[in-house]
Amino acid sequence: MKTTLEDIAEYTGLSISTVSRVLRGKSKRNSKNVEQIIEAAQKLNYPIYLDTNSNIFKKRENILVALIINSHVGEFFASLFDGFKDASEETNYRVSLFHTGYDLDETIQLINLLSVSSYNGAVLFLPNLVEEDYEKIVAKIPKNFAVVSAATVHNPVLDTVTFDSYRGGHLVGKHFYERGYKEVGIILGSTIRNESLLRKSGFADFVQHHSDMELIWQCEGNYTIESGYDVYDEFKKLKRKPRAIFSSNDYMCLGFLERARKDGFDVPGDLAVAGFDDLPICTYHYPTISSVHTDYKKLAISALDLLEEKFKDPSTHQGQLRIVPVTLSERNSS
Secondary structure (H helix, E strand, O other): OOOOHHHHHHHHOOOHHHHHHHHOOOOOOOHHHHHHHHHHHHHOOOOOOHHHHHHHHHHOOOEEEEEEEOOOOOHHHHHHHHHHHHHHOOOOEEEEEEEOOOOHHHHHHHHHHHHOOOOOEEEEEOOOOOHHHHHHHHHHOOOOOEEEEOOOOOOOOOOEEEEOHHHHHHHHHHHHHHOOOOEEEEEEOOOOOHHHHHHHHHHHHHHHOOOOOEEEEEEEOOOOHHHHHHHHHHHHOOOOOOOEEEEOOHHHHHHHHHHHHHOOOOOOOOOEEEEEEOOOHHHHOOOOOEEEEOOHHHHHHHHHHHHHHHOOOOOOOOOOEEEEOOEEEOOOOO
């Protein structure tokens, strides 16, 4: 049954005229009533169009946002959440972290639960999902609940914010070239992941456009330290080994580097390596690890800005893609 103004008035104990003024953005007094009516409207699933109510939401003390992930805990996810926490401290947003399993129905159920609670919107970081999964999410969540993504797919469905993976790979290629490393290799992440392909493309394109460089080896991992160990085992079998290796994330780089040093490779004298994400471990590992720097606070600010725009029309999903720039932190490993 569709929620009406009368339902909200009965729920709050306020008059219909007061409820109407607030939801039309015409109320200029009694902020407690405004807060009460807005929260009641959300709980009762009444559509609120923020293009006419933006002033109301500016009066709210907090805007609650859920950051939803479905991957294992670790430094990456701690850094991701820290970025959102730091960004929220400068705004009236309050971000909470939620973990969902890899079952899509479980994820949809969580989003629906959040939509009828006190949360105003959600940022999804679910990198294992594909286009069809996002289409199912859009079809099964409330039309008035704002959702954006921080993990891109080949053809985005949700409006998305992500790091410039292509440029990150390009920067590593340029760095290797400037250091005189001409025979190079790459450790890929899962090739079904869009960011992995973009990182490879940026790196490979740089190499291809420099005739005195050559990409002589590539191997696929799965972003874990353990896969870095496995990739090193494949590297050991090579008769012609690359002089420098770009790893598509820091975890694989760390696993590979540990095994290489254990076998006596001097880094970077014999073998140079660089990773992606610039996690804290890069600075306290020996040798310190060169890595593509991703600013999680900038990502969070961009995601929250996009979410604020979505508040105006939560039901429309254009699949727009916003790119957050990256830099390269050069350290001892390369």
